[in-house]
Amino acid sequence: MSAEIICVGTEILLGDILNTNCQYLARQLASLGIPHYYQTVVGDNPSRLQQVVDIASRRSSILIFTGGLGPTPDDLTTETIASFFNTPLEEKTEIIEDIKAKFAQRGRKMTPSNYKQALVPKGAKILPNPLGTAPGMIWQPKPNLTILTFPGVPIEMQKMWSETAVPFLKSQGWGQAIIYSRMLRFRGIGESTLAEKVTHLFDLANPTVAPYASKGEVRLRISARAKSEAEAIALIEPVAQEIQAIAGLDYFGSDDDTLASVVGRELQQAGETLAVAESCTGGGLGEMLTSIPGSSAYFLGGIIAYANQVKLSLLEVNARDLEQQGAVSNIVAEQMALGAKKLLGSSWGLSITGIAGPGGGTETKPVGLVYIGLATPDEKSASFAYRFGSIKARSLIRYYSACNALDLLRRKLQVRANQ
Amino acid sequence: MSAEIICVGTEILLGDILNTNCQYLARQLASLGIPHYYQTVVGDNPSRLQQVVDIASRRSSILIFTGGLGPTPDDLTTETIASFFNTPLEEKTEIIEDIKAKFAQRGRKMTPSNYKQALVPKGAKILPNPLGTAPGMIWQPKPNLTILTFPGVPIEMQKMWSETAVPFLKSQGWGQAIIYSRMLRFRGIGESTLAEKVTHLFDLANPTVAPYASKGEVRLRISARAKSEAEAIALIEPVAQEIQAIAGLDYFGSDDDTLASVVGRELQQAGETLAVAESCTGGGLGEMLTSIPGSSAYFLGGIIAYANQVKLSLLEVNARDLEQQGAVSNIVAEQMALGAKKLLGSSWGLSITGIAGPGGGTETKPVGLVYIGLATPDEKSASFAYRFGSIKARSLIRYYSACNALDLLRRKLQVRANQ
Numbered sequence: 162m163s164a165e166i167i168c169v170g171t172e173i174l175l176g177d178i179l180n181t182n183c184q185y186l187a188r189q190l191a192s193l194g195i196p197h198y199y200q201t202v203v204g205d206n207p208s209r210l211q212q213v214v215d216i217a218s219r220r221s222s223i224l225i226f227t228g229g230l231g232p233t234p235d236d237l238t239t240e241t242i243a244s245f246f247n248t249p250l251e252e253k254t255e256i257i258e259d260i261k262a263k264f265a266q267r268g269r270k271m272t273p274s275n276y277k278q279a280l281v282p283k284g285a286k287i288l289p290n291p292l293g294t295a296p297g298m299i300w301q302p303k304p305n306l307t308i309l310t311f312p313g314v315p316i317e318m319q320k321m322w323s324e325t326a327v328p329f330l331k332s333q334g335w336g337q338a339i340i341y342s343r344m345l346r347f348r349g350i351g352e353s354t355l356a357e358k359v360t361h362l363f364d365l366a367n368p369t370v371a372p373y374a375s376k377g378e379v380r381l382r383i384s385a386r387a388k389s390e391a392e393a394i395a396l397i398e399p400v401a402q403e404i405q406a407i408a409g410l411d412y413f414g415s416d417d418d419t420l421a422s423v424v425g426r427e428l429q430q431a432g433e434t435l436a437v438a439e440s441c442t443g444g445g446l447g448e449m450l451t452s453i454p455g456s457s458a459y460f461l462g463g464i465i466a467y468a469n470q471v472k473l474s475l476l477e478v479n480a481r482d483l484e485q486q487g488a489v490s491n492i493v494a495e496q497m498a499l500g501a502k503k504l505l506g507s508s509w510g511l512s513i514t515g516i517a518g519p520g521g522g523t524e525t526k527p528v529g530l531v532y533i534g535l536a537t538p539d540e541k542s543a544s545f546a547y548r549f550g551s552i553k554a555r556s557l558i559r560y561y562s563a564c565n566a567l568d569l570l571r572r573k574l575q576v577r578a579n580q
Numbered sequence: 581m582s583a584e585i586i587c588v589g590t591e592i593l594l595g596d597i598l599n600t601n602c603q604y605l606a607r608q609l610a611s612l613g614i615p616h617y618y619q620t621v622v623g624d625n626p627s628r629l630q631q632v633v634d635i636a637s638r639r640s641s642i643l644i645f646t647g648g649l650g651p652t653p654d655d656l657t658t659e660t661i662a663s664f665f666n667t668p669l670e671e672k673t674e675i676i677e678d679i680k681a682k683f684a685q686r687g688r689k690m691t692p693s694n695y696k697q698a699l700v701p702k703g704a705k706i707l708p709n710p711l712g713t714a715p716g717m718i719w720q721p722k723p724n725l726t727i728l729t730f731p732g733v734p735i736e737m738q739k740m741w742s743e744t745a746v747p748f749l750k751s752q753g754w755g756q757a758i759i760y761s762r763m764l765r766f767r768g769i770g771e772s773t774l775a776e777k778v779t780h781l782f783d784l785a786n787p788t789v790a791p792y793a794s795k796g797e798v799r800l801r802i803s804a805r806a807k808s809e810a811e812a813i814a815l816i817e818p819v820a821q822e823i824q825a826i827a828g829l830d831y832f833g834s835d836d837d838t839l840a841s842v843v844g845r846e847l848q849q850a851g852e853t854l855a856v857a858e859s860c861t862g863g864g865l866g867e868m869l870t871s872i873p874g875s876s877a878y879f880l881g882g883i884i885a886y887a888n889q890v891k892l893s894l895l896e897v898n899a900r901d902l903e904q905q906g907a908v909s910n911i912v913a914e915q916m917a918l919g920a921k922k923l924l925g926s927s928w929g930l931s932i933t934g935i936a937g938p939g940g941g942t943e944t945k946p947v948g949l950v951y952i953g954l955a956t957p958d959e960k961s962a963s964f965a966y967r968f969g970s971i972k973a974r975s976l977i978r979y980y981s982a983c984n985a986l987d988l989l990r991r992k993l994q995v996r997a998n999q
Contacts, residue, residue, distance in 0.1 A: 174616055176607030177790070180599060183621070188595030197593050198628055200621035202602070209617055216635060342594075353651040353691040363653055372652050373591055374733070382596070437863075437884065443870025444856075444863030447884040451862025454938055454974060462886040465856065465866040471881040471924055475894075505890055519873055550685055553711060554735060555873060 162335065163196040165221035167213060169229040169238050170313055171204040182227045182315055189322060193336030194386060195223070205235040207244075214245045222305050223335070228313035230295040232274040238310060239298065243282035246302040250280040253287060260294045288325050293317040299329055307333070341393035342384040343415055344373075345404055348568045350411040352379045358407050368396045370404075376557070377564045410572055420567035421449045421456075427574035428459035428509070433538060435570075436505035437463035438476055438497035438512040440488065441531065446513060446563040461505045466497065476500030489514050489526055494534030494544040502536040510536035513566050515547075517558045529553075531562045533569055545569060581754065582615040584640035586632060588648035588657050589732055590623040601646045601734055608741060612755030613805070614642070624654040626663075633664045641724050642754070647732035649714040651693040657729055658717065662701035665721040669699040672706060679713045707744050712736040718748055726752070760812035761803040762834055764823055767987045769830040771798045777826050787815045789823075797983075829991055839986035840868045840875075846993035847878035852927035852957060854989075856882030857895055857920035859907065859933040860950065865982040880924045885916065895919030908933050908945055913953030913963040921955040929955035932985050934966075936977045950981045952988055964988060 166186050172178050183200050190197040199221065203213045210229075217224050229238030243250050256279035257271075264271045281287065281298045288297035288309065295312040302308060309326055311318040330336045347355055352374040356363075359381065362370040368385035383400050387393035405412045414423045428435055437446050443465055450460045464475050469488055472478040478496040486492050494514050502510030515531030522528035529550035536542045547565055549558045585605050591597050602619050609616040618640065622632045629648075636643050648657030662669050675698035676690075683690045697714055700706065704719035707728065714731040721727060728745055730737040749755050766774060771791055775782075778800065781789040787804035802819050806812035824831045833842045847854055856865050862884055869879045883894050888907055891897040897915045905911050913933050921929030934950025941947035948969035955961045966984055968977045 173602075174606055174619070175610045176603045176605075179603045184592075184595045184598045186595075187593055191594045198623055198625070199632075200593070200619075202619035204617055206617070212639075213618075220631075351688065351691070353693045354688075356652045357691055357693055360653070371590065371654060373596070374650065375597075376733075376735075382591075384594075439863065439866070441870075442867070443875075443879070444858065444866025444882070444884065445870075447858070447863025447886070448861065448867050448978075451860075451864075451884075451886060451936075452975065452978075456862075457886055460862070460886050462884040462890040463863070464883060465863065465870075465881040467866070467870060467876055467879050467881040468924075475923070504894070505887075517870075548685060548687075556871065557711075557735065559867075559871075 162222045163198055164190050164223035164225055165217045166197065166200045167217060167224060167226045168200070168202045168313070169205065169210060169226060170202070171206075171235070173202050173228075174204045182311075182313065182318055185315065185319060186225055186227070186322070189327070191340055193327070193330065194338035194340045195330070195336055205229060205237060207237055207241045210238070210241045211245045214242055218306055222307065223330075224306070224308045226308065226310040227318055230278065230297060230310060230312045232272070232278055232294070236277075239280060239282070242300075242302075242308060242310070246282070248282040248284065248302060251283050252276070252279050253281055254279075256281075256287060256296055259289075259296070263294055288321055290317055290321055291324065292320055297321055299326075338386055338388065339390060339393055340384055340386050341390055341397070342382055343397050343401055345381045345383065345401060345408075345412060346414050346418060347379045347381070347408055347411045348377070348413055348420065348564065349572075350379060350408065355379055355381070355408065355411070359404055362400060362404070365400070368393075368400055370400060377561055410575060413568070413571060419449075419453070420564055420571055422453050424567050424571050424574065425450070425453050425456055425459055427571065427578060430578070431508075431574070433508035434459050434461050435509045435511060436461045436501040436507035437566075438501035438510065438534075439463060439465050440467060440472070440497070440512075440514040441517040442513045442559050442563050442566075443467055445559055446511070446566055449563050449567065461507050463501055464504065472497060472500075475504060477503070487526065489516055489530060489532060491532055491534075491544040491546065494532035495536070495542040496534070498534035498536040498544070499542050508538040509570065510534070510542075511566050511570055513562050515558070515562055517555045517562075518553070519555060529558050531558070531565075533562070533566045535569060535573065537573070581641045582617050583609050583642035583644060584636045585616065585619045586636060586643060586645045587619070587621045587732070588624065588629060588645060589621070590625075590654070592621050592647075593623045601730075601732065601737055604734065604738060605644055605646070605741070608746070611759050611761065612746070612749065613757040613759050614749070614755055624648060624656060626656055626660045629657070629660045630664045633661055637725055641726065642749075643725070643727045645727065645729040646737055649697065649716060649729060649731045651691070651697055651713070655696075658699060658701070661719075661721075661727060661729070665701065667701040667703065667721060670702050671695070671698050672700055673698075675700075675706060675715055678708075678715070682713055707740055709736050709740055710743065711739055716740055718745075757805065758807065758809060758812055759803055759805050760809055760816070761801055762816050762820055764800045764802065764820060764827075764831060765833050765837060766798045766800070766827055766830045767832050767839065767983070769798060769827065774798050774800070774827065774830070778823055781819060781823070784819070787812075787819055789819065829994060832987070832990060838868075838872075839983055839990055841872050843986050843990050843993065844869070844872050844875055844878055846990070846997060847928070849997070850927075850993070853878050853880050854928045854930060855880045855920040855924035855926035856985075857916035857929065857931040857953075858882060858884050859886060859891070859916070859931075860936040861932045861978050861982050861985075862886055864978055865930070865932060865985055868982050868986065880926050882920055883923065891916060891919075894923060896922070906945065908935055908949060908951060910951055910953075910963040910965065913951035914955070914961040915953070917953035917955040917963070918961050927957040928989065929953070929961075930985050930989055932981050934977070934981055936974045936981075938974060948977050950977070950984075952981070952985045954988060954992065956992070
C-alpha cells in the first residue's frame with residue numbers, strides 16, 4: 162500500500178506557482194506513516210493526464226490529485242479520471258445547492274459554468290470543500306485503488322484534507338503507524354566526512370539514518386516507525402546518542418535548534434551578554450542572533466562598522482593597524498570585537514570583517530577572505546581567518562561568515578560548559 | 581521535442597524540503613520556449629528511479645534531473661541512469677582534481693567517498709559545478725534523448741543551468757524562439773487593488789500581463805514572445821510605461837531591482853550617505869542594504885540598539901522619553917534616526933523600533949507595532965507607525981519592518997528626484 166501525489170495544472174509547468182501542495186501532502190503522509198514513492202505534475206491536458214492516471218494506478222494504491230476542479234474549460238481532472246475508468250458522470254444535487262448557497266452569501270448568483278463542478282463519477286463520494294465552490298471526491302474505481310481529489314488552492318485543500326480525508330484514511334485502516342523523526346544538526350564537518358564516520362548506521366532498518374546537506378550545515382535525520390511517539394523516541398534515542406558521541410563538538414543541536422538559539426541558550430545559562438561588530442555582514446550576524454525570541458536577555462546590540470571611519474571612531478580600532486594591516490586583517494578583527502565589548506559593556510564581543518565580493522579582492526586578500534574576532538569575558542581576544550573563495554556568491558560568503566562567527570562562539574561556550 | 585523535470589530525493593517525498601528547483605527550471609524552460617509536460621519526484625531508490633527513467637525517456641526528449649549527486653551511499657542518480665542505459669561508468673580525472681582543489685581551498689582533504697562523484701557514464705560530458713563538489717553531466721545515451729543532471733542544492737543548480745546548460749541547449753537549436761519578460765515591482769499597494777487598476781491589460785495576447793504576489797511586494801510580469809530580444813522589448817515597453825504611469829510611486833523598480841538597490845542608486849546619485857539604528861530588526865536593515873555590491877559608497881553603518889541602554893548611551897535617546905513613551909514609540913524612533921545620523925556623520929538616518937513578538941505585546945502596544953524614524957539631510961526628523969499585527973510570524977514582522985523602512989526612504993528620495 163502506497164500513495165502517490167498528482168498535481169494537475171499548466172501553471173505549475175510554466176513555473177508561475179510554487180508547488181507547495183506537494184510538500185504539505187508529503188509531510189502529512191509521512192506523519193501518518195503512509196508510504197509515498199512518487200509525485201507527478203502534469204498540465205491541463207486530458208490525454209497526458211490519462212497517461213499519468215494509467216501509470217500511477219498500476220504502481221500505487223492511493224492516488225491524491227490536486228488541481229483542475231474549477232469551473233473553467235481547462236479544469237478537467239474529474240472527467241478525465243472518470244473517462245479513464247470508463248465510468249459515467251452524475252450530477253450531485255447537494256453540490257449544486259451548496260454552490261448556490263455560497264454564491265448567495267456573497268450576494269452573487271451561481272454561473273452556468275459552475276454546474277460542471279457538481280459532476281462526479283458514478284459511485285464516488287463527495288469530499289466537501291468548506292472554503293470554496295470546488296468539492297473533491299473519494300472514489301474506489303476498482304479494488305485496491307482509492308482516488309482522492311482536491312482543488313489546487315492550498316487553504317481549501319488543507320482544510321479538506323484534515324477534516325475529511327484523514328478521518329477517511331484512518332477509517333480504512335491506513336495511517337495507524339507513526340513515523341517520528343529527529344533531525345541532528347552539525348557544523349564544521351563536511352557531509353562526506355560525517356557520513357564516513359557513521360556509515361555503519363545507514364544500514365539500520367528502524368530507525369533509519371539519512372544525511373542531508375543544506376546551506377551552511379549538515380544534518381542527519383533519524384526516523385523511527387512505531388505504534389506510539391514514546392516507542393519511536395525509545396528507538397531513536399540510543400542512535401542519537403551514538404552519533405552525538407561520534408561527532409563531538411561538530412554536533413550543535415537537533416530539530417528546531419539553530420546556531421543562534423544554541424549560542425543564546427549557553428549565554429543565558431551563564432548569565433552573560435554579547436555585543437557584535439560587523440563589517441562585511443552589515444548586520445546579518447545581529448539579525449541571526451535576534452531571530453530568536455527573547456534574545457534581548459543576552460544580546461545587547463552592536464556596531465555595523467561598514468565604513469572604516471566607524472571602525473576608528475566607535476570601535477577604537479587603531480588607525481595605524483588599520484592602515485598597515487588593512488580593514489580585513491586579524492588585528493582589526495580582534496580590535497573590533499574588543500571595541501564592541503567595551504562600547505556596549507557586554508561579556509563577549511564578536512566581530513566579522515572580510516571581503517564579500519564580487520569586487521574588492523586582491524591577490525593577497527582575495528574575495529571570500531573573512532576574519533572573525535572574539536573578545537572573551539576575561540578580556541582576552543583572538544581572531545580566526547576563513548577562506549570562502551570557492552563559494553563565490555556574495556550572499557553565501559556573508560551568510561557563512563555569520564554562521565561561522567556564531568559557531569566559533571558556540572564552541573567556546575560549549576567547551577567551557579563541558580569542563 | 582519536450583523536456584521533463586525529474587527531482588530525485590527521499591527528503592522531498594518526506595516533505596522535508598520544498599521543491600523550489602522544479603519551479604526555477606519550469607520558468608527557465610518557459611522563457612526558452614522549450615515545451616515541458618511532466619515533472620516527477622522520486623526517492624533515492626534505484627528500482628523506482630529506473631522505472632521513472634524508463635517512462636520519461638519514452639515520452640520526453642530532454643530529461644533534467646536534480647538531486648542525488650552527492651558523495652553518500654544514497655546518492656545514486658548517476659549510476660542508476662547509467663545502469664538503465666547499460667553503460668559503464670568511468671572516472672574523470674579532471675573532476676577529482678577539481679574536488680581536491682576545492683577541499684584544499686578550505687584547508688580540508690578530499691574524502692574517499694568523494695571519488696564516487698568523479699564517475700560519469702562513458703560518453704557523457706561533465707556539467708561543471710563552480711559552487712560545489714558535485715558536478716552534473718550532459719549525456720545523449722541514444723538518439724533524440726538528452727540527459728542533464730544537477731545537484732539538488734538550488735544555488736549550485738541555478739549557476740550550472742545558466743552558465744552551461746542554457747548555452748548547450750541553444751547550441752543544439754533548442755530555445756531559439758524567445759520569450760522575454762520584464763517583472764515590474766511594487767510596494768505599498770495590494771495585489772487586488774493593483775490588479776483592478778490594470779485589469780484591461782490582462783486580456784492582452786502578446787505581450788501578456790500577469791500578477792504575482794510574493795513576500796512583501798506585488799509584481800506584474802510582462803511577457804512577450806518574439807523572434808529577437810529587441811522585438812520583444814519593443815512589445816513590452818509601451819505596456820510597462822502605461823503600468824508605471826498608473827502605479828505612480830507604488831512602482832519601485834523592475835527585474836533585479838530591490839528596495840535596497842533602488843535606495844542605493846538614489847543615494848549614490850545624490851552623493852549622500854546613510855546610517856541606521858535598529859532595535860527589533862537587530863541588523864536586518866543593514867543586512868539588506870549591504871546585500872548590494874558597492875553599498876560602501878553610500879552606507880556607512882549603524883547601531884544595533886537592541887538593549888535600551890544602547891539606545892541611551894550611543895544614540896542619545898532621551899531617558900525621560902524612553903521611560904514615558906517606551907522604546908517602541910514615535911519619539912524614540914525619531915531620536916534613534918537622529919542619533920545614528922549624528923554618531924556616524926551621515927546625510928540620512930533611518931531607524932526601526934518595534935515589537936516583533938511573539939512576546940512583549942500589550943493592549944496599547946501589540947505585537948506587530950513598529951515605528952520607523954527618518955532623519956533628513958536638512959536636520960529634520962519624522963516617524964511613522966506600522967501595524968503588522970495580522971502577520972503574526974516574528975520573522976515576517978521583522979522582514980516587513982526592514983522593507984518598509986527602505987520603502988519610506990525610497991519614496992522620499994524619489995519624490996525629491998522628481999521635483
